[in-house]
Amino acid sequence: MITTLSKTWQALLDFFGPLALVLVIGLVIALTYVQINALFLVWLERKVAGHIQLRIGPKEVGPFGVLQTIVDGVKLLGKELITPRPASWLLFVLSPILVFTPVLVPFVVLPFGENLQVHDLNVGLLLIFAFAGLNVLAILMGGWASNNKYALLGAIRSVAQNVAYEIPLLLSAMSVVIMANSLSLRAIVDAQEGLWFVFVQPVAAILYLVGATAETNRAPFDIPEAESELVAGFHTEYSGMRFGLFFLAEYTNMFIVASVATTLFFGGWRGPIADGPWWFLAKVYLLIFGVIWVRWTFPRLRFDQLMNLAWKFLIPIGLVNLLVTALVLKLVR
Amino acid sequence: MLRKTLTDDTFYLNMGPQHPSTHGVLRLLLRLDGERIVECEPVLGYSHRGHEHMAQTRSYLRFMPNPCRMDYLAGLMYNHAYCLAVERACGIEAPPRAQFIRVICAELNRISSHLLWFGAYLLDLGGFTPFLYAFDDREDVLSILGEITGSRLTYSYCRFGGVARDLTPKFIELTKAFIPKLRVRLKDYDTLVSKNVIFINRTKDVGVITKEQARDYSVTGPNLRACGVPHDQRRCEPYSVYPEIDFEVITADGANGEGDCYDRYLVRMQEMEESLRIVEQALQRLPEGPIRAKGVAQEPAPPPGAYQYCYESARGMLGIYLVSDGSRVPVRMKWRTPSFSNLSILPILLPGTLVADTVAILGSLDLVIPEIDR
Numbered sequence: 242m243i244t245t246l247s248k249t250w251q252a253l254l255d256f257f258g259p260l261a262l263v264l265v266i267g268l269v270i271a272l273t274y275v276q277i278n279a280l281f282l283v284w285l286e287r288k289v290a291g292h293i294q295l296r297i298g299p300k301e302v303g304p305f306g307v308l309q310t311i312v313d314g315v316k317l318l319g320k321e322l323i324t325p326r327p328a329s330w331l332l333f334v335l336s337p338i339l340v341f342t343p344v345l346v347p348f349v350v351l352p353f354g355e356n357l358q359v360h361d362l363n364v365g366l367l368l369i370f371a372f373a374g375l376n377v378l379a380i381l382m383g384g385w386a387s388n389n390k391y392a393l394l395g396a397i398r399s400v401a402q403n404v405a406y407e408i409p410l411l412l413s414a415m416s417v418v419i420m421a422n423s424l425s426l427r428a429i430v431d432a433q434e435g436l437w438f439v440f441v442q443p444v445a446a447i448l449y450l451v452g453a454t455a456e457t458n459r460a461p462f463d464i465p466e467a468e469s470e471l472v473a474g475f476h477t478e479y480s481g482m483r484f485g486l487f488f489l490a491e492y493t494n495m496f497i498v499a500s501v502a503t504t505l506f507f508g509g510w511r512g513p514i515a516d517g518p519w520w521f522l523a524k525v526y527l528l529i530f531g532v533i534w535v536r537w538t539f540p541r542l543r544f545d546q547l548m549n550l551a552w553k554f555l556i557p558i559g560l561v562n563l564l565v566t567a568l569v570l571k572l573v574r
Numbered sequence: 575m576l577r578k579t580l581t582d583d584t585f586y587l588n589m590g591p592q593h594p595s596t597h598g599v600l601r602l603l604l605r606l607d608g609e610r611i612v613e614c615e616p617v618l619g620y621s622h623r624g625h626e627h628m629a630q631t632r633s634y635l636r637f638m639p640n641p642c643r644m645d646y647l648a649g650l651m652y653n654h655a656y657c658l659a660v661e662r663a664c665g666i667e668a669p670p671r672a673q674f675i676r677v678i679c680a681e682l683n684r685i686s687s688h689l690l691w692f693g694a695y696l697l698d699l700g701g702f703t704p705f706l707y708a709f710d711d712r713e714d715v716l717s718i719l720g721e722i723t724g725s726r727l728t729y730s731y732c733r734f735g736g737v738a739r740d741l742t743p744k745f746i747e748l749t750k751a752f753i754p755k756l757r758v759r760l761k762d763y764d765t766l767v768s769k770n771v772i773f774i775n776r777t778k779d780v781g782v783i784t785k786e787q788a789r790d791y792s793v794t795g796p797n798l799r800a801c802g803v804p805h806d807q808r809r810c811e812p813y814s815v816y817p818e819i820d821f822e823v824i825t826a827d828g829a830n831g832e833g834d835c836y837d838r839y840l841v842r843m844q845e846m847e848e849s850l851r852i853v854e855q856a857l858q859r860l861p862e863g864p865i866r867a868k869g870v871a872q873e874p875a876p877p878p879g880a881y882q883y884c885y886e887s888a889r890g891m892l893g894i895y896l897v898s899d900g901s902r903v904p905v906r907m908k909w910r911t912p913s914f915s916n917l918s919i920l921p922i923l924l925p926g927t928l929v930a931d932t933v934a935i936l937g938s939l940d941l942v943i944p945e946i947d948r
Contacts, residue, residue, distance in 0.1 A: 294706040390587050394609065394929065460700060461772055470933050472594065540772050541700025543930045544609060 267359030271348030320481035336383030354518035395474030412559030430509035598943030659883035663876035736866030781935035795890025801833035807886035
C-alpha cells in the first residue's frame with residue numbers, strides 16, 4: 242500500500258516536477274491561512290461593528306474575545322446538517338463545497354512578498370477572476386436546490402449582480418494590465434515601483450473597490466442575502482457547517498479581492514521603507530477595515546438601483562477609462 | 575385566498591408571520607411576478623387576545639393594565655387615553671399638576687416610540703447601526719419613565735382622576751439632561767440618515783399615499799401628516815393641557831407633501847423635536863398641587879350612555895367608544911386603533927413595487943401588530 246502510494250507520489254513528482262510539491266505545500270498553507278484569516282476577520286468585523294455601534298463587541302472568550310469565533314465555529318460543527326425534503330439533494334450538498342473550493346486557488350498566485358508566492362503564473366490575474374466567477378454558479382445551485390422561494394430570489398439576485406459587477410471589475414483590472422503589460426501579479430507589482438497605480442488610475446481603483454464590494458456581496462450591495470427582505474437569501478435553508486462554508490468563503494473572498502486591490506493599485510508588498518509581506522498584509526487588512534466600516538454605515542441599495550449603478554455608470558466609466566488608458570499609452574510609448 | 579389558479583408566471587410568496595421585517599406576526603400574501611408585486615393581502619389575527627371582550631367582562635379599574643398591552647411601544651399613551659375616556663364618561667377632572675405630568679410622560683413615550691420606529695426602519699433598509707443608536711437614546715427615555723412609573727414598557731401609570739405617583743426631582747433632572755442630548759443626536763441622525771443618498775433613493779417616491787387615498791382608508795397620524803394634511807388630534811380636538819402648549823403640527827412641507835416614505839420619515843423625526851418642545855414647556859409650567867382628584871370612586875361607574883374619546887397616539891388617531899349601562903362593567907368598549915387603518919392601505923400601495931420596496935413601505939407605516947389584532 243505504502244509502496245504504491247510512494248510510487249504514485251514519485252510518478253507525480255517525475256511528471257510535474259518540484260512544482261507539484263510546491264503547489265501542494267502552498268495549498269496546505271493557504272488552507273490553514275484561510276481558516277485563520279476567516280476567524281480573525283469575523284472577530285474583527287464584530288469588534289469594529291461593536292465599536293461603531295457604541296458597543297464593545299465580543300469580550301468573553303479569550304482576551305478581547307479573540308477566541309469567540311473559534312467557539313462559534315465549534316458550535317457550527319456540532320449543528321445538525323438539515324436537508325429539506327423537497328430540496329434537490331445532490332446540488333444542495335454540492336453547493337457549499339463548490340463555493341468554498343475555488344477560493345483556495347487564488348492563493349497560489351497571490352504575491353505576499355518578493356519571494357513569498359507559491360507560483361507566479363503569467364496569467365495569474367486571469368486565474369483569480371476565473372475562479373472568483375465560479376462563486377455565482379455555486380450560489381445559484383444552492384438557491385435553486387433549496388426549493389425555497391426566498392433562496393431562489395436570493396440566487397436570482399446574486400447571478401444578476403455578479404454578472405453585472407464582474408464587468409467593471411474586469412475593465413478596471415484591464416486598464417492596469419495594459420499599463421503593466423502583463424497578467425502576472427508579480428510583474429504588476431514590479432511595474433508599480435516608484436508610483437502606485439492608484440495615483441495613475443484613480444478611476445479604475447474606485448471602480449474596482451465598488452465592484453469588489455458588490456462581488457463579495459457585502460453591504461451596501463448585500464442584496465442576495467438581504468436579511469430584512471429575503472430572511473437569509475440563498476443560504477436560508479443551510480445549517481451547520483454547510484452554512485459555515487458559505488460564511489468562510491465570503492470572508493476569504495473579501496481577503497482575495499482586497500489582496501488583488503493591493504496588488505493592482507496599492508503597490509503590493511512595497512512600502513516607503515522595508516519592503517516585505519507586512520506591507521502587503523497591512524494594506525489588505527486596511528482595505529478590509531474600510532469595507533467593514535462601509536457595511537456598518539450605509540443602508541442597502543435596492544435591486545434595480547444596484548443594476549442601474551452597474552450598467553449605467555460603472556460599465557460606461559470603465560470602458561471610457563480603458564479606452565483613454567490605451568490611447569494615452571499608445572501615444573506615449 | 576390561495577385558491578386562485580395561477581395561469582401566468584406569477585407565484586405566491588408567504589411573507590411572515592415569522593419574517594424579520596414584518597415586526598411581529600403580520601403575514602403578507604404576495605403574488606409576485608419575478609421580484610415585482612402583483613397583489614398583496616395582509617393576514618391578521620396572529621396575536622389576537624380579545625382585549626375588547628376582556629373589557630366587557632371586568633370593571634373599568636381592572637381593565638386598567640390592558641390598554642398598555644395593545645400598543646406596547648406607546649403604552650403610556652393608551653393608558654392615558656383610557657383614563658381620559660373614563661374620566662370624561664364619569665365627569666371626573668384631574669388636577670392640573672396631574673394633567674401636566676401625564677402630558678410629559680405621554681410625549682416622552684411618543685419619543686421612545688418614534689425612536690424605536692426610526693431604528694427598526696433603518697434596520698429594514700439594511701442599515702444596522704442607526705438601530706443601536708436609537709436604542710441607546712430610547713434607553714434614556716425608558717429609564718426616565720421607569721423612574722416614576724416603575725416599569726419600562728407597560729406602565730399603567732395613570733389613575734382615574736390623576737396619576738399614581740408624583741414626579742421626583744431625579745425625574746426632572748434626568749429629563750432636563752435628556753432634552754439637549756436628544757437634540758444633538760437628532761442632528762446626528764440627520765447627517766447620518768436623512769442626507770444619505772442610498773436612503774433617499776430607497777424612500778423618495780416610494781409608497782406614495784395621496785390625500786384622497788389617505789381619506790378613503792382613514793389613514794391617520796404621521797402617515798396622514800406626511801401627505802400634507804395637518805390633522806392632529808392634539809389640535810383638532812384638544813384634550814388635557816395641549817391647548818395651553820405651543821407646538822406645531824408637523825406636516826411634510828406644503829406642496830411637497832407627496833406622502834412617500836421619505837416624508838413619513840421626516841415627519842416622525844420632526845415630531846420628536848416637537849415632543850421635546852412640549853416636554854420642555856410642560857416642565858416649565860408644571861403647577862404645584864395635588865396629583866389625584868378628591869372623591870373619585872375607586873371603581874367608577876359612568877352614567878348610562880355612549881361615549882367616544884379620540885386621542886393622538888404615536889401612530890395616529892386612537893378612538894375609544896364606550897357604552898355604559900350605569901354599572902361598573904362596560905357594556906361595550908370599542909378601540910379604534912390607528913395601525914389597523916394604516917395597514918389597510920397597504921394592498922393598494924404595494925402592486926407594481928419590488929420586494930425590497932415592500933419592506934420599505936411596510937416599515938414606513940409604523941405598524942404595531944398587537945395593536946392591530948388587539
